[in-house]
Amino acid sequence: MPHLEIDGAVKRYAGKTVLHGIDLALGQGEFVSLLGPSGCGKTTLLRIVAGFERPDGGRVVLAGADITDRPAARRNMGMVFQAYSLFPNMTAEENVRFGLKVRRETPAAQQARAAELLALVGLAEHARKYPHQLSGGQQQRVALARALAIRPALLLLDEPLSALDAKVRVQLRDEIRRIQQETGVTTLFVTHDQEEALSISDRVVVMQEGRIAQAGTPAEIYGEPANIFVARFVGAAAELRGRVRDAEAGLVELCGRAVPAVRARGLTTGAEVHVLLRPETVRLGPPGAAEALLEGVVASRVFFGALTSIRIEIDGGFSLAAAMPSAEAGAVAQGSRVSVWWDGEAPRVLAAE
Amino acid sequence: MRFRFKTGEGGGLTLAFVGPLVVYVIAFLVLPTLMLLAEAFSGKRGLTLKYVAALGQGQTVVAFRNSIVLSALAALVGVIAGGIAAYLVLRPGMKRGVRSLVTSFSAVAANFAGVPLAFAFIATLGSLGIITVWLKSAGVDLYGMGFSLYSLPGLVLVYAYFQIPLMIIVFTPALEALRREWREAAENLGASAFDYWRHVGLPILLPSLLSAFILLFGNAFSAYATPYALTSGIVALVPVEISNVLSGNVMISQQTGAALALGMIVVMVAVMGLYALAARRIGRWGRR
């Protein structure tokens, strides 16, 4: 039996439907991310689970009990908000104790639990500080401790990292994962950052305009995007228009040339398709190399530290990007001609809409 | 050019730009106040405590007590009625039109005071006012029941007309600063609405409530035109007493008037001082 089950959740605002019957189940101890651009309904779905919004249709079931009509205050869920959710009039410790205080736990129990959680998030020495005396990252740690203090049945994270600096964000992201695994709490995480979702989750649910576009492990989402929306949203890829040359042999036609694409097998010969190439799967070599599938000219190079991204104008009118270790990229000069190839397994082939 | 300004001439320029304001405030605010101080303590032959001591006498004590009680009541009514109104208007679900109507009307009503306000209430609830007469014909004799517009409770009723809107104006930003996340976080952690207000909402609002009370108190305390036009001396209030001295309506010395005025300033300073003390204790979590 799943720990949390969302069953056909529908939500409308002023006649506009923002959730079209979402079905989603979380197993005990699972870490699931809701990923999507703003306005896709991910936050609304989280707020329905938390009890801040009432669904216009469907049910929310927690550990076998229908909680659709249960007020937020009696759902026993810990939630971490985007930012500034700590009570400014309480110290870090008082914030963490708040949920226990309103549960009328003994002061001793409150204190012990608060100390334990502040230690878990690494802020034991900052217990006496007020929120404004803490950095943004520290504030979010306190918020996490506060949410966990009540031993929640479910941990809800509403873009908790989006207001932080890039470096702190990565640090806290890893820490959230560590703490989640230590405590084993079932977690629902909302984010618009695909890197964040892929790196932290057991399972990623990509949402698009109030519907689930794809749900799967991070590797599945990245490697086997179910449609062009997911492919575009998750990771960078060159997107080439072509048609299936030979469905049986796994050949597609790009710029009048047949190139291998194993995933074209099973499609109809002659069908219009999108061919997606992740930059890291594109190989470059000198003109006339034996493996060459296409040829082109190096249009630009962008240095990203370990990797260098190289944009190539392919003869015949489209361009694609290749990522290669910077150490090897030195040989590829801007303006020079190169040949381009890839492994037949690499391209995703998606039917054009 | 700017290097020259930054170095040698900095002090002189600062004096040129800021000096006039300082001189103005000293000449027309500080010195007159000090003059009151000097006058209140000076008799025909040097220093005297006679006039200040006279503040402890019957009529004056009554005037101060009336003024303070009236101001405190008018501030309390304003804080409570205006605070609740501001809260209700800001609640989600309230129509935008209502919100902007209340905001703009508050701006007008908070500034609509003095003689016209007194007349408006006389026309409404005076002994011959329209509502009074109308109620009387309906069998309700307000004045027979002990109500009077020209009494302390009557004044509170009139003062509320500018106190409530003022409260709405100054309190709205404080209410808007209450983040939705706090309420939701509290709810999420299992708090009832009562828990939220008791532990989070009110403690956060307390400094604003306190400063609003002080502002409203001062606002009522220095009101002169309204009680002057309304009560013409039926209720003894300090501003009206001072004006009687200044206009020579009563046979009281200038020095007594100065002592009265000084008394008002002392009350204001004391109230502000209490506020500063309280705000420091309450707002310790907000200091940077």
Add this chain to the structure above:
Amino acid sequence: MKGALGRLLPEAWLGLLGLYFIVPLLATGAFSLWEGGSRYGFAAYVALFHQPKLWQSLFLSVRLAVETILLGLVVLVPAVFWLNLRVPRLRPVFDFISVLPFVVPPIALVAGMTALYTGPDWLVGTPNYLVIPYVILALPYTYRALDLGMRVLDLRTMTEASQSLGAGWGTLIFRVVVPNLTTALVGAALLTIAIVMGEFTFANILLFNTFAVYINYIGQTSATQASALTLLSFLITWLAMLGVLVSGRGGRSVQIGGAR
């Protein structure tokens, strides 16, 4: 505290409050139209229209308002400009100075001023004298409006740009800074108008026949005409505040005047 009220129909509370604010205005309006007995008409308004003293007092108040705005700006603009540009460390001092008028009630200030300044006659003997304390009364609002207005300008860049083009301080302030402060200045000016048009304390004690003093005078003789003027006064306040709200769209600069 608010949970119980929330259930007690917030609309009822707001409606009751609305009634409290509307009824006196309606009653005043009805009263101003009363011509004795059961006759109603515009007699009071007609009579007022033919009162030269009303127009004199109204014009005097308008003139004082304009003079107060001008004197206030001349004293305040350079100071607030310099505080924002060069000596922000002095700002707390001036924030404090700007609220001092709250501590000294107008009636106390007028007592102090009459005791301190008894001459010269060309100054204290004319209504223009009122402008001096009016600037003090308006100080908290004018200072705040200007300070907020300048805080959002990038004064440093503006100053450096115009100085690099060879502008002097005077040109800079009145040709560059002031035009960029229109919103703040209009807000401050309209608040000043609201304050001065309703100001009674100083004018009454110093025996100058301003608009508010005239309303009080009429009130002794004709209750219906006083009601008509009351409505006119409300209208003036309303127009001034409407101006503040429109000019300061989005800002929270709406404040209160000093005609209690």
